[in-house]
Amino acid sequence: MPHDHHDHDDYHHEGMSSSGHPYRADNDGPLTYWQRMEIAVRELLVEKSHLIPAQIATQIEVMDARSPANGAAVVARAWIDPDFKARLLADASAASREMGFDIGPLNLIAVENTADAHNLIVCTLCSCYPRNLLGLPPDWYKTREYRSRAVREPRAVLREFGLDLAESVAVRVHDSTADMRYMVLPARPEGTEGLSQEQLASLVTRDSMIGTGLPRQP
Amino acid sequence: MAERVRVKALTPPGHVRVPWYLRGKTGEIERPLGAFHNPEQLAYGLSAEEKPLYRVRFSMAEIWGDAAENPNDTLDAEIYAHWLEKVVIHAA
Amino acid sequence: MSDWDGRRWHDMGGQAAGPVPMEGHDFALWEKRIDALMVLCGQKGLFTVDGLRRAIEDMGEDAFEKYSYYERWIAAVNQNLLEAGIYSLEELATRMDEIAARGPTYAEAQHG
Structure with missing residues (x-):
């Protein structure tokens, strides 16, 4: 049968992400240049009243739910x-x-x-x-x-x-x-x-x- | 009979959404999709005109010639009207 | 003399390439945040998806090989926000420098 890469019957296994992989522990790796850019851009957008933090959190939840x-x-x-x-x-x-x-x-x-x-x-x-x-x-x-x-x-x-x-x-x-x-x-x-x-x-x-x-x- | 069109074989620099491998190739309009803002203007922060967009179907033989895996397989892509020209079929 | 035909690097349909790599990874929080920034700023009209694509295309093939997907996207988001005058290069530079001083990991540096 065709092999299925990351599809599982249950899209929400315990301790696993929606695609069945363990979550990455990138929060604990050395801070990269691009991560600093993400933090800086996000903070500047909030300070200048283009976004509020709750919008960003909600958008991540919306995307995770798809x-x-x-x-x-x-x-x-x-x-x-x-x-x-x-x-x-x-x-x-x-x-x-x-x-x-x-x-x-x-x-x-x-x-x-x-x-x-x-x-x-x-x-x-x-x-x-x-x-x-x-x-x-x-x-x-x-x-x-x-x-x-x-x-x-x-x-x-x-x-x-x-x-x-x-x-x-x-x-x-x-x-x-x-x-x-x-x-x-x-x-x-x-x-x-x-x-x-x-x-x-x-x-x-x-x-x-x-x-x-x-x-x-x- | 479906309308036959040729993708213009232009080579501008910058942001365009017409794949290289389809330039100069002839296909048939699969369906009209309506009008959409021109990405070639959107990309540079300009106010963009709406351009008619079409789905065009090409045979793999037309695109790849003898290198096609199966000449009758097809490829569909969305192409804006300003990149298409009508193919006039001359009577024999 | 250049014999370039005009095909840009990102326009890769039909080019020769090897087997499709099947490995996947799950997105980390910083990647999800970049995705969210991209969607939200687009909804607010601060830039367009084509503006982001244009910035990525202009980064060149080297960036495609060297940086990951969301690394290229945050670079493109930043490029478009700078062009739109949302903040200055000086503000960005200063903030990135401050962030480096917060700690050695993303977990420590992510909140101001």
Whole structure:
């Protein structure tokens, strides 16, 4: 099966972060030049009344609360509700908001995987990602290697992620070059007819919504 | 039939959102996306005009030629109207 | 004489590169704060995302290789705030110097 990098059934393991890694102990490392700059910029913005500390703390909480579980809920609903799926494919921002997700000004397009087509998302110019729905991107998404190769040899990249697509399946790469962000609506796995929406959501991995993976099998 | 467009093969310095690998390449409008503020002005703190934005679909064969993994695979990107020119197809 | 074709370093789609590195890390507090500053200052209209991208692009390829993602972002946030006149270079320099004197770690230096 395709290997899932950091996806876990439970996005909030005890003592672990939302992506299943231990928290970094960077607060105790030697103070760096860039950390000093962050502290200085933050303090100057507060002193000059552009921000208050509570806004910064709240924004961190808002971002921490966003995770692939949000996208998984959207995908699972689309799998069981054809009308919702139609609305998702027509306007993924509106469909996400309809489910109660505060995605801010995100312009989201959902692209559907089928038996004939597999979608893959990249941003070659920087690292645009549907962060207001799925949370912050994985590190590999921001690397030179992924950004350079996903548009030229997507099939080779997918093989590195454990996904070997048949030649009969068309690969559709989406380069997020401007104001849109993308999520993949993966195909519903076989043998999931009896599952609830929540059980279905637990099969949807982060990578399956970027296109570098498939949903788990039940 | 989808409208065919070519990405202008320009090479300005500075902040532009048209990838190098698509310059001069021909594709089809996949869908119009509406108008968005021009990033080439936003980047320098200028008030920015709204420019129509399109999703354009290219075949991998068009972009990479013989080096394409699979010529029929596709790539979609968002390109502003001022970077696109219509492709006129002449009758044979 | 230069034979540069005009492609800028950040415009890397289609360039040759090695296997995708799969290691990840979780964001530290200072990184999350930079992310929050970026979002909040953008919402307040102090700069645009394209202004940040422009600053990162102008830092050059060397910065991409040498500094981490959020190190480049705080440099870009700072560059845009300086350009917008939110504070002066002198104010920034003085404050960064004061912060160094607070202690040897981020935990000790993070609050004024």
